[in-house]
Amino acid sequence: MAKMSGAKALIESWKRENVEVIFGISGGALLPIHDILYDSGIRHILARHEQGAAHAADGYARVSGRAGVCMATSGPGATNLVTGIANAYLDSSPVIAFTGQVNTYSATSSYMIGRDAFQEADIIGITTPITKYNFQVKSASEIPKAVQMTFHIATTGRPGPCLVDIPKNTQTEIGEMDFSDKVQIRGYKPNIEPHPVQVKKAVKLLLEAERPIVLAGGGTISANASPELLQIAELLMMPVTTTFMGKGCFPEKHPLSIGNIGMHGTRVANKVILEADVLLAVGTRFQDRSTGTLDDFCPDAKIIHIDIDAGEIGKNVDVEVPIVADAKATLRLIHQQLVSKLRQRENSPWFNRVKELKDKFLSEMDSSKDNLKPANLLKTLRKILPENAIIATEVGQNQMWAALHFQALKPRTFISSGGLGTMGFGFPASLGAKVACPSCPVVDIAGDGSFRMTEQELGTSVTEDIPVIVVVLNNSMLGMVAQWQRLFYNRKYAAVKLGSVPDFVKLAEAYGAQGFRARSLEEFSNAMKKALKNEVTTVIDIPISPEDNVFPMVPPGKGLKDTIAGM
Amino acid sequence: MANEHNHIISTIVEHKPGVLYTVANLFRRRNFNIENISVGPAEEVGLARMTITVRGDDRTIEQVVKQLNKLIDVIKVTRLDPDHIVTRELALIKVNAPNPKVRSDLINYADIFRARVVDVSSESLMVEITGTSDKVDAFIDIMKPFGVKEVARTGITALSRGAKSAKMEE
Ligand SMILES: Cc1ncc(C[n+]2csc(CCOP(=O)(O)OP(=O)(O)O)c2C)c(N)n1
Numbered sequence: 235m236a237k238m239s240g241a242k243a244l245i246e247s248w249k250r251e252n253v254e255v256i257f258g259i260s261g262g263a264l265l266p267i268h269d270i271l272y273d274s275g276i277r278h279i280l281a282r283h284e285q286g287a288a289h290a291a292d293g294y295a296r297v298s299g300r301a302g303v304c305m306a307t308s309g310p311g312a313t314n315l316v317t318g319i320a321n322a323y324l325d326s327s328p329v330i331a332f333t334g335q336v337n338t339y340s341a342t343s344s345y346m347i348g349r350d351a352f353q354e355a356d357i358i359g360i361t362t363p364i365t366k367y368n369f370q371v372k373s374a375s376e377i378p379k380a381v382q383m384t385f386h387i388a389t390t391g392r393p394g395p396c397l398v399d400i401p402k403n404t405q406t407e408i409g410e411m412d413f414s415d416k417v418q419i420r421g422y423k424p425n426i427e428p429h430p431v432q433v434k435k436a437v438k439l440l441l442e443a444e445r446p447i448v449l450a451g452g453g454t455i456s457a458n459a460s461p462e463l464l465q466i467a468e469l470l471m472m473p474v475t476t477t478f479m480g481k482g483c484f485p486e487k488h489p490l491s492i493g494n495i496g497m498h499g500t501r502v503a504n505k506v507i508l509e510a511d512v513l514l515a516v517g518t519r520f521q522d523r524s525t526g527t528l529d530d531f532c533p534d535a536k537i538i539h540i541d542i543d544a545g546e547i548g549k550n551v552d553v554e555v556p557i558v559a560d561a562k563a564t565l566r567l568i569h570q571q572l573v574s575k576l577r578q579r580e581n582s583p584w585f586n587r588v589k590e591l592k593d594k595f596l597s598e599m600d601s602s603k604d605n606l607k608p609a610n611l612l613k614t615l616r617k618i619l620p621e622n623a624i625i626a627t628e629v630g631q632n633q634m635w636a637a638l639h640f641q642a643l644k645p646r647t648f649i650s651s652g653g654l655g656t657m658g659f660g661f662p663a664s665l666g667a668k669v670a671c672p673s674c675p676v677v678d679i680a681g682d683g684s685f686r687m688t689e690q691e692l693g694t695s696v697t698e699d700i701p702v703i704v705v706v707l708n709n710s711m712l713g714m715v716a717q718w719q720r721l722f723y724n725r726k727y728a729a730v731k732l733g734s735v736p737d738f739v740k741l742a743e744a745y746g747a748q749g750f751r752a753r754s755l756e757e758f759s760n761a762m763k764k765a766l767k768n769e770v771t772t773v774i775d776i777p778i779s780p781e782d783n784v785f786p787m788v789p790p791g792k793g794l795k796d797t798i799a800g801m
Numbered sequence: 802m803a804n805e806h807n808h809i810i811s812t813i814v815e816h817k818p819g820v821l822y823t824v825a826n827l828f829r830r831r832n833f834n835i836e837n838i839s840v841g842p843a844e845e846v847g848l849a850r851m852t853i854t855v856r857g858d859d860r861t862i863e864q865v866v867k868q869l870n871k872l873i874d875v876i877k878v879t880r881l882d883p884d885h886i887v888t889r890e891l892a893l894i895k896v897n898a899p900n901p902k903v904r905s906d907l908i909n910y911a912d913i914f915r916a917r918v919v920d921v922s923s924e925s926l927m928v929e930i931t932g933t934s935d936k937v938d939a940f941i942d943i944m945k946p947f948g949v950k951e952v953a954r955t956g957i958t959a960l961s962r963g964a965k966s967a968k969m970e971e
Contacts, residue, residue: 359822366873367873421873422873544867545868545870547867548864549864
């Protein structure tokens, strides 16, 4: 036990959780905390908008696998975090937000909770549906426990964002602080170990399967289960498709990789899954963008579903073998049992069939010589970047092109807003990614529309010396929306034309960053190489055709079998 | 929808501010329908029991249980088996009773239903009734012709029969 102020206790608690960095913006209701934080040795990165701070914390979390922390003042600071928190919630990312709040009580003024005080917002009420857990501190001595609980909850089980709301008077109040507690939460005990009977059933199904396939989702990455997944896939010679969130959990250069599934999945993945007889689904929620219409999703396959969240089992699809447990622990056990019963499979008819389809679709792919086709740009980018480079994306066509044409080779190297589809996520997230891995080159694949939403973080990138590269696939359009209008609304381009402002090269320069314009693949390569060498914040503007579409595509309301290859 | 029924779910939650909000919010957000909810302290200090009646098919109810279980402040969720359950609801009903004749009629009805008169004024009577919701409904229907001025119902509360419990286990 020790006596100290709430603010001191907060910083002490952060240190105990090994917090290295906090992304945020200050304000009146955070002054006591910042006063202590300043001398604490924990780095505070001043963002230019709280949404940026939340996304940066999210990018940090996704790359490091640890909690990402952001902080904002009461009222508008807190509400500006909301999009970032919702984004983390839908992608199961362990972001922890700390918010200042008006006083719990004041003897001298109405600056207190419930009085509609200056900059009071009910952030607990607002974030309840988009956090795994949130908590409002009522007295200083609650702070150590609140921090311990939220870090534990955010990072274990199915990860997710948490929020701690800290009224200003509890920051200065002196309390008896107990840091010793080991967290004990009666209502929270994620199940790690799989049920042995279920594992046996899964092994049996996999051994009997003639045409097995893996569908790996984001949960595979949060569980760090890639090595185990690779072992099983290789042992059984089973093709691996990933959901959008799962991209990177299996090396996409691998002969067994068939890329992403879903609305903008590869043709081979969307085809192979229709023929499979057993589906091993790992850490996925079978979201509509992955499955298409449910009746046409792997119609012949029995499903084994591993997920740490019992709520995902049976939510969208009926499964043969549900396993509520940690993906890594489960896959390890499944592999152990498989090895004892099976020799390494050689080329099976199924593998040959998959390979045949893969080659066929590859050869049919649009190999346009047009230099500035997004596919060419992204393939060139892959060649330039080392294996450990991290790609963030914005939302829209840029994102889907990146998913289709940029091969992710390692887990946690492809980060993107899958669930919420938040334009403006990629750039601040790339800053968080760079902070988590300073030695990794970090590139944000952007659309001009999305980049505009959080471009002000160029200020953060330059002043805090967090050099990342933004590649703007600039079609002067809200491209993905325009694509839908082109395909389904008679080319009526309503509310999508952005014009060719701003000049992104000048914009970069205005912030003291580097700007390049690339009008050919060669210019793009050169600009990339300069950016990598100089290690300064760089924006590369690439004018592309506003008529380019993302294909393949499963039209909305259709099934995977209805995948169209192009117009 | 077909196969929709009322199901009673008994939950043990942390007895602290905000929990009711969190639970109610979950129902709203996931498009589940609360028919009825009653809340009060449970057998152990610091815990409350929420008895929630939900309408839906089996798949929905399974999701309700799983999603409730995910809430950190929800400690235990039990779906009560309708064949092994005691349910009760309490209602207070204020009825016009302008003269002695009406008053004695009302008291007779109350006796038949084992309801009790708990307050009397020159103009009205207040009756307390406890029972299943059907019984409470039936009694209110009978009171209607007299002129029901006010009704307050607690909502359904329930426990499973026998030794089995939906209680906190260590
Ligand atoms: C914050 C937000 N607002 C609106 C949308 C809807 N939306 C989805 S994609 C898109 C267009 C994105 O345009 P741009 O960033 O230029 O990328 P492009 O599709 O052209 O590659 C829009 C408006 C969204 N996803 N997020």
